Amino acid sequence: MPATTTAPTTTATGSDPGDRAPGLIGAATDLLLGSRCAGCAVPRWGVCPECRAALSGQRPRSVVPDPSPSGFPPTFAAADYAGVCARLVAAYKEEQVLTARGPLAAALSRAVAALLTDRAGPVLLVPMPSAPQAVRRRGLDATGDLARGCARLLRRQGRQVGVRAVLRQQRRVADQAGLSARERQRNLAGALRASGRWPAGVPAVIVDDVTTTGASLAEAARALRGVGIEVCGAAVVAATRRTGGSRR
């Protein structure tokens, strides 16, 4: 790939400490006002053992959207996007409930391990980029932080896994909610670009929290392959179970 600027590996918000404030305020509020499990709302600090078990008790499964967007990479999901899992994802991404990150990163690591079952050697996780305005609003780089937590867990299991945040949104995209699979793919076509240094011969695993139609993962794979990066697949915390006529 072309040698361009070195990609920042953390948030896209730069080093202004004010950018992190919403996350910190959320964490402080948790401490001051008492805390609840983000999966079931039982009063306690952090995610309760039952909700952790609900998430870890599912076997990672291969995800094949129907219809499958062209270029959709082989993808594994750790759980179905429903119930406890959906509540933990929403709490982490939208309410900055940081205690949900550990269980979600563990789930993501199981999906990555399932994808890499027959594959040895180093890989780099590439988090799906959030829109810069979403990172500012949330005060954290939710998917990037999830990827880093996931990589730490996999390294502890002896795998050579790093994180390279080389994907950027190169234009605004419309809100995906309410769009059909085909409309989503059109909405996202050409939306991402890859830039930054990449070690030769190391394949990428795209990681994200949730996949619905697969359009985002297909677009990410296109952008990476376009600069010569091998994509061995994608891993997500959760995938929606799509039924006939459903747009999720």
Ligand SMILES: [Zn+2]
């Ligand atoms: Zn719970």
